[in-house]
Structures are given as C-alpha cells and as structure tokens.
Amino acid sequence: MSAAPILALDRLTRVFRRRGGDPIRAVDGMTWAVTPGESVGYIGANGAGKSTTIKMLTGILRPTSGTVRTGGLDPLRRRRDVARRVGVVFGQRSQLWWDLPLRESFTILGAIHGLPREQVRRRSATLVEQLEMGDTLDMPVRQLSLGQRMRAEIAAALLHAPELLVLDEPTIGLDVLSKQRLREFLRAERAERGTTLLLTTHDMGDVERLCERILVVDHGNLAFDGSFPALAATVGAERVLVVDLAAPTPPLADVPRTRLLAVEGDGLRQRLAFDATATTAAAVLAAVSARAEVRDLTIEEPGIEDVVRRIYSASR
Amino acid sequence: MADLRTDLHAYRTLLTARVRAQTAYRVSFATDVLGTLLVGLTELAEVYVIFHNVPRLGGLTLAEALMLFALANISYSLADMLVGHLDTLPAFIRAGTVDAFYLRPLPLLAQLITSDISLRRFGRLGVGLVTFGIALRINEIGWSGRNVVVVGLAVLSGTAIVAALFVCASALQFFLVDASELTNGLVYGGAYASQNSTQVFPNPLRVLFTYVVPAAFVAYLPTVVLLDLPGATLLPAWLGWCSPLAAAVAWGVALLLWRAGTRHYQGAGG
Numbered sequence: 001m002s003a004a005p006i007l008a009l010d011r012l013t014r015v016f017r018r019r020g021g022d023p024i025r026a027v028d029g030m031t032w033a034v035t036p037g038e039s040v041g042y043i044g045a046n047g048a049g050k051s052t053t054i055k056m057l058t059g060i061l062r063p064t065s066g067t068v069r070t071g072g073l074d075p076l077r078r079r080r081d082v083a084r085r086v087g088v089v090f091g092q093r094s095q096l097w098w099d100l101p102l103r104e105s106f107t108i109l110g111a112i113h114g115l116p117r118e119q120v121r122r123r124s125a126t127l128v129e130q131l132e133m134g135d136t137l138d139m140p141v142r143q144l145s146l147g148q149r150m151r152a153e154i155a156a157a158l159l160h161a162p163e164l165l166v167l168d169e170p171t172i173g174l175d176v177l178s179k180q181r182l183r184e185f186l187r188a189e190r191a192e193r194g195t196t197l198l199l200t201t202h203d204m205g206d207v208e209r210l211c212e213r214i215l216v217v218d219h220g221n222l223a224f225d226g227s228f229p230a231l232a233a234t235v236g237a238e239r240v241l242v243v244d245l246a247a248p249t250p251p252l253a254d255v256p257r258t259r260l261l262a263v264e265g266d267g268l269r270q271r272l273a274f275d276a277t278a279t280t281a282a283a284v285l286a287a288v289s290a291r292a293e294v295r296d297l298t299i300e301e302p303g304i305e306d307v308v309r310r311i312y313s314a315s316r
Numbered sequence: 317m318a319d320l321r322t323d324l325h326a327y328r329t330l331l332t333a334r335v336r337a338q339t340a341y342r343v344s345f346a347t348d349v350l351g352t353l354l355v356g357l358t359e360l361a362e363v364y365v366i367f368h369n370v371p372r373l374g375g376l377t378l379a380e381a382l383m384l385f386a387l388a389n390i391s392y393s394l395a396d397m398l399v400g401h402l403d404t405l406p407a408f409i410r411a412g413t414v415d416a417f418y419l420r421p422l423p424l425l426a427q428l429i430t431s432d433i434s435l436r437r438f439g440r441l442g443v444g445l446v447t448f449g450i451a452l453r454i455n456e457i458g459w460s461g462r463n464v465v466v467v468g469l470a471v472l473s474g475t476a477i478v479a480a481l482f483v484c485a486s487a488l489q490f491f492l493v494d495a496s497e498l499t500n501g502l503v504y505g506g507a508y509a510s511q512n513s514t515q516v517f518p519n520p521l522r523v524l525f526t527y528v529v530p531a532a533f534v535a536y537l538p539t540v541v542l543l544d545l546p547g548a549t550l551l552p553a554w555l556g557w558c559s560p561l562a563a564a565v566a567w568g569v570a571l572l573l574w575r576a577g578t579r580h581y582q583g584a585g586g
Contacts, residue, residue, distance in 0.1 A: 060418045062582040076582065083421040093412030095419070099337050111329035112420050114322035 004072060005033035006164050006196050007057060011066035014052050014220075026052040028220035029066065036163065039190060039197040041211030043304050049220040050200040051090075054166055058088055071163065084113065087157030091169035094149070095156045096141045102152055103137045106159060113160040120159065127155040130185055147178035154182070158189065164196045165189075171203050183209050204301045216311055223311050229277070235310035238273045240300040241284050245270065246293035255287045326422060330430040338435050348436035356389060356443030359511070374513025380543055381513070383451035387467075388511040388535035389444030391474030397437040399429050399479045402486035403503070409489075414581070425483070425574055455543055463542060466556075470538030473559035474510075477534050480566035481506050483574055490577030502529065510534035515548045522550045533562035 014027040027049045034040055044050055055061035057068050059075035059082055068075060075082045089095070096105040110120030128134055131151040136144055144152060150170060157165060165186075171179045183206065189195055201207060207214055207228065214231050216224035224231060240261060248266040252258075257279040261271040274284050281299055288294060302310075339345050363385050367378035376384065405428070408414050417427045457463055485503045492498065510531040514522055526532040532551065540547065541556030 055415070058419055060415050060582065062579075079418065080421040080423075083419055086419075088419045090412065090415065093416050095416050097333065097337075100333060104333055108326075108329050108333055109420075111326040112422060114319075114326065114421075 003036050005069075006036045006071055007034040007198070008069045009033070009053075009057075009066070010068075012053070012056060012063055012068050013065045014049075014056060014061065015064045025220050027056070027063075030217070030220070030222050031066075032215060032222060032225060034196060034198065036196050037190075037194045038213055039211050040199065041207040041214045042198055042200045042217065043202075043207060043214065043307070044200075044217035044223075045305050045308055048217045048308075050217060051168060052220075053217070054088070054090075054168060054198075054200070058082065058086060058166070084160065085162055086164045086166060087160065087162035088166045089150075089153045089157045089168065089170055091150075091167075091172050094141070095153055096149070098142045099140060101138050102133070102141055102144070105141065105152070105156060109156055109159050115160060123159055123161065124155070127158060130188065131155055132181070147174050150174060150178075151182065151185075154185075158195075161193065162195070164198065167197070167199045167201075169200060169202065171201065171206055179203070179205070186210055202304050204304065204307070216308060218308050218311075223308065231307070232277060235302070235307050236275065238302065239276055239281070241272045241274060241281060241288075242298045242300065243270055243272070243285075243288055243292075243294050244268065244296040246295050249292040252288060252291060255284060255291070258284055258287075323422060323426075327426065327430045330427075331433055334431075334433050335435065338433075345436070349439040351439065352393070352436050353439030353442060356393075356440035359389070360385065360443060360447060374516035375545065375548060376513045376515075376539075379451065379454045380539065380545065382447055383455055383457075383543060384513065384535050384539045385511060386444050386448035386451050387470050387474060387538060388507075389440060390448060390471055391534050392478050392507050392510070393437045393441040393444055394471070394475040395478035395482060397434050397441070398475075399482045400434050400437070401432040402428060402482050403489075403500075405486045405489045409581075424578055425571075428486075457542065466538060466542045469557075469559055470535065470542070473563040474534040474538070476563035477530050477559070477566050478503075478507060478510070480563065480570040481529070483567075483570035487570065487573035487577035490581045505529075506531045507534075510536065512536070514551055519550060526551065526555075530562040530566055533559045 009030050009032050011029045011031055012027055013025065013029050016024045016026055018024065026047075030049075030053070042050055042053070052061065056063050057070045057075055059070075059079035062076055070082045071085045073082050095109070096102065097108065100108075106120060106124040110117070110124075115123075128137060131154065133148065133151055133155065136148050136152065141149065141152065154167070154170065167186075171182060174182065186197065187210065190197060197210070199206060199210060212227060214224065214226060214228060215222060216231075224234065226234075238259075241258075245268055248268055249270070250267060251260055251263045252270050252272065253260045255272060258272040258274045261273050263270050272284060272288070274281070285294070285297065363381055364378075366373060367381060371377065373381065405414075408417075408428070414424070417424050420427065451457075481503045485500075488498065488502075506525070506529040509517075509525045509529070514525055514532040514536045517525060522532075526537075533555075537551070537556035538559055539545070539556075540551075540553050545553065547553035547555070
C-alpha cells in the first residue's frame with residue numbers, strides 16, 4: 001500500500017436528529033481507506049448507512065464527527081475540486097437534462113467541467129461506442145428506457161475522466177443482459193484507465209463479478225472487510241439450484257456435494273444447495289441429469305440481507 | 317481568471333440550452349408569453365381604475381403612477397426572468413436535483429439560477445416597456461444625461477433588489493421546506509408594495525417596505541427623483557439616489573442567508 005489513499009475515512013460518524021424520536025447513528029465511527037485502482041463493493045441492507053457515506057465523501061453532507069478525505073481533500077471545503085476528480089451515479093437521481101437530446105447533456109457537462117470541446121467529442125464518442133448508445137444520442141433523455149438511461153448516466157459520470165467512480169445501485173431494475181453488458185464495460189474501463197470503483201448494490205452478482213474487495217456495512221458499522229472468497233468462506237457461498245423435472249422423481253438426496261433443501265409437487269421441483277467453492281453449477285446439473293430429465297432450471301444467489309445476517313451469526 | 321472564463325462558458329452553455337428547449341415548441345411558448353402579457357395588462361388596468369376614481373393616490377397623479385408602474389414592472393419581470401424559478405427549490409430538494417448539483421464543480425446558487433430562464437416573462441416586460449414610453453411622454457421627461465442615469469440606476473438596482481428578494485426567499489426554503497407562504501409573502505408582498513406609492517402606507521409599513529424589505533427603492537424612490545417630486549415623512553427625496561446601495565445591502569443579506577441555508581442543508585441532510 002504505497003500510494004496515498006483516494007478515500008480515507010477516520011472514525012466518520014453521522015447522526016440524524018429526529019423530532020420526537022431518538023437520534024439515528026446512520027454512520028457510526030467508520031474507519032477505512034481505499035487505494036487508487038481498487039474496486040470496492042460497499043454492501044448492506046437498506047438504511048445501513050451506504051448513501052449517507054457517499055453523501056459525506058462528495059461534500060453533500062457534513063459529518064457529525066470524524067473526518068473523510070476524498071483524493072486527499074476535505075469534500076466540504078474543496079467540493080468543487082472533489083467534483084472534478086469524482087464521478088457519481090445515484091441510481092435514482094439523474095445528472096441528465098430530461099427535455100434535451102442526450103447529446104446535449106454531454107456538451108453541457110463538458111462545459112461545466114471546463115473540458116476542451118475536442119476532448120468532450122473524443123471522450124463521449126469512446127463512451128458511446130463502448131456502452132453501445134449510438135442510436136440514443138439524438139433522443140430526449142425522458143424517452144430512454146431504464147437500461148439506456150443508466151448507461152447514459154454512467155457515461156455522463158465518466159465524461160471528465162474521474163479517478164474515482166462511485167455507483168449507487170447501478171444495476172437496480174436492469175434485465176440480465178443489460179447488467180452483464182454494464183459489468184463488462186466497467187471491467188474494461190478499469191483495465192484501461194485504472195479508475196477506482198466504489199459500488200453499492202443489492203446484487204451479489206455485481207459484487208462477485210466486479211469487486212476485488214468487499215465492505216459490508218450494518219447499522220452504520222463496518223461488519224466485514226475482505227475479498228469475495230474471504231466473504232464466501234465466512235458466510236458460506238451456498239447457491240441454490242432449482243430444477244423442474246419432466247416427471248415426478250424421488251428426492252435427489254444423493255447428488256454429490258449438494259444438500260437437498262426442498263421437494264415440491266411430488267418431486268417435480270427440487271431445490272439443491274451447493275457450495276460454489278467446492279463444485280460448479282455445471283457439475284451439479286450433470287449429476288441431476290444423470291438421475292432425471294431436467295426441463296427447466298434457475299440458480300438462486302444469496303441476498304445481501306442473508307449475507308449480513310450470516311456475518312453476524314459467524315462472529316458469535 | 318482562466319477559471320472564471322471556464323465558468324462563464326459553462327453558464328452560457330446552460331442558458332443557451334434552456335432557451336432552445338423553451339422556444340422549441342413555438343405555440344406553447346407564444347401562449348406563455350401571451351399569458352404574462354395579460355397579467356401585466358390586468359395590473360395596468362387596475363392602476364387606471366383606481367385613478368379613475370381618485371385624482372391622487374399616495375401623492376401621485378395618474379401620469380406619475382404610470383411611471384412608477386412602468387419602472388416596477390420592468391425590474392420585476394427582469395428579475396423574475398433571471399431568478400424567478402428559484403422558488404422551485406423545494407421540488408428540487410425532493411427530487412434530489414440539489415444533490416446532483418453538488419456533484420458538479422460550480423457554485424450551487426449559480427447552478428440554480430442558470431438552471432432556467434423564464435423567457436415567457438417577455439410578455440410582462442413588454443407591458444412595462446410600453447407603459448414606460450407613454451409615461452415619459454405624458455410626464456414630459458426629456459432624455460437629459462441626469463435622467464438617463466436615474467433610469468439606468470433604477471432598472472439595474474430595482475432588478476437586483478427583486479432578485480435578492482427571490483434569493484432570500486429561496487434560502488429560507490432550506491430551513492422551512494414547504495413554508496412557501498412565508499416566502500411568497502416576502503417576495504410577492506414586497507414586489508406588490510414596490511408597485512405602489514410608498515406614501516400610501518402608514519408609517520410602520522413605510523419603514524418595513526423601505527428599510528427592512530427595500531421595496532421602495534425598486535421604483536417609488538427612483539420615480540420621485542426622476543419626476544422631481546417632493547419627499548414625504550421617512551421618505552426624503554434624496555433617498556432615490558441610494559437604490560444601488562440598497563441593492564448591494566440586499567444582495568449581501570441574500571448571500572449570507574443562502575450560505576446559512578446550504579450549511580443547514582448539509583447539516584440536516586437531504
């Protein structure tokens with residue numbers, strides 16, 4: 001860890017006072033740092049303190065106590081300098097101009113960041129190509145689909161080539177294909193420019209495929225800090241294979257390295273849990289197919305709430 | 317210096333985009349302009365009706381009252397065009413737009429001001445300008461150097477004062493989201509007071525609308541100077557030359573309030 005951290009929190013605390021209620025410690029003495037180039041998944045249940053943290057590191061919110069430094073700067077005093085070095089996408093709040101063609105949002109944001117016209121043109125052309133948005137450039141933003149808009153938001157946040165990209169729930173509401181494309185783009189962007197990534201999500205798939213490091217926050221406290229394999233080792237990386245079979249089948253209790261969770265509809269649907277570090281979905285499916293004819297299948301990943309709960313039971 | 321040039325370019329780009337968006341739908345734009353024109357004409361008719369019944373009100377004749385009406389309307393519609401949309405701040409706060417503004421490297425107030433420009437106010441501005449032309453004639457005011465300076469200062473200071481009132485009202489919304497009645501009272505009450513001879517008010521209100529909310533400086537006091545009218549209790553005629561000072565103080569207060577408002581927002585948290 002030679003490079004200076006791009007994000008540094010020191011006992012960062014934020015208390016919200018409520019009229020006629022107990023104050024809420026949304027962020028409660030958190031200390032952690034991120035080195036340039038890392039990709040960090042920042043996960044936790046709703047209301048765990050994720051958005052509050054992001055608002056403090058971008059200068060929107062004042063900490064109650066403790067400090068936060070973004071790119072070495074105090075985001076409250078140096079908000080404009082921080083804004084030049086950070087790109088943020090809040091899943092629910094748009095950076096774009098609703099009544100203008102998407103192209104104009106890029107022009108305006110380029111002017112706001114004081115970028116030379118030629119640079120805006122080149123950078124937006126690259127982003128448009130990588131995010132496959134060519135056909136949406138002349139559409140008013142309000143006509144874009146959710147997936148198109150999210151890609152546009154990310155392009156807008158990356159236009160000024162920030163060192164740190166903060167994404168708050170970027171894949172919420174997206175279909176499987178859009179999610180996959182977005183993840184591939186983010187991986188390529190990091191590989192090419194070394195952009196640091198801080199990502200909040202409810203999707204364990206995002207975390208597993210995008211993040212080298214995972215921070216789990218719960219009630220404003222850091223509950224876990226480590227890699228995905230380490231998280232999997234702590235909470236178990238059990239996925240569930242759900243198979244719909246062609247005919248009623250006796251319980252598939254003998255499939256190697258799986259645990260039979262449930263049998264429904266006289267054995268027409270069976271649920272098998274397996275540890276992703278010990279076997280693969282393909283191996284389990286092959287073993288099931290050897291025993292019965294499979295008509296359909298789904299794989300369930302553990303939810304964030306599950307993960308958080310299991311971190312707590314593991315630490316007790 | 318280079319920074320300032322970059323910022324000005326950003327504001328120009330923002331405003332140009334707003335102008336294009338508004339004028340893109342010609343029919344609806346024309347209807348909007350017509351709407352504010354009718355508002356202006358209605359208020360003008362009100363002045364006419366009053367003076368049809370009384371020869372003088374608040375020390376002014378109809379001709380003098382038209383000059384007051386013209387200056388007040390020009391300043392008000394210019395200020396409304398430039399910063400009138402600041403009263404949508406509560407909606408911006410709820411929609412998270414304010415948070416999005418915080419993520420951009422420009423001052424929040426400048427971003428809010430340049431987030432829109434209400435070109436439809438041209439209707440009302442037109443009424444003000446035409447009335448001004450008529451008032452110049454019937455009051456037999458010539459274009460002397462002194463008068464040009466008085467009118468120029470009146471429009472600049474008047475616009476600045478009304479704009480400062482808008483900024484104050486908007487800043488208060490940070491503390492009192494949805495207390496728009498209070499801010500309406502302050503801004504629109506002040507603006508309404510600025511269209512009337514301040515002499516019609518009893519002394520306590522004269523003090524309020526001159527020395528607390530500087531409405532008298534928007535149009536009444538400049539009119540007194542322009543038409544060489546006598547002053548009144550608490551309203552000496554030379555005060556008309558102090559409009560720029562009143563504008564500067566109003567903006568000082570507005571910016572302090574705005575800073576307190578944004579600090580409160582960052583403290584309370586969206």
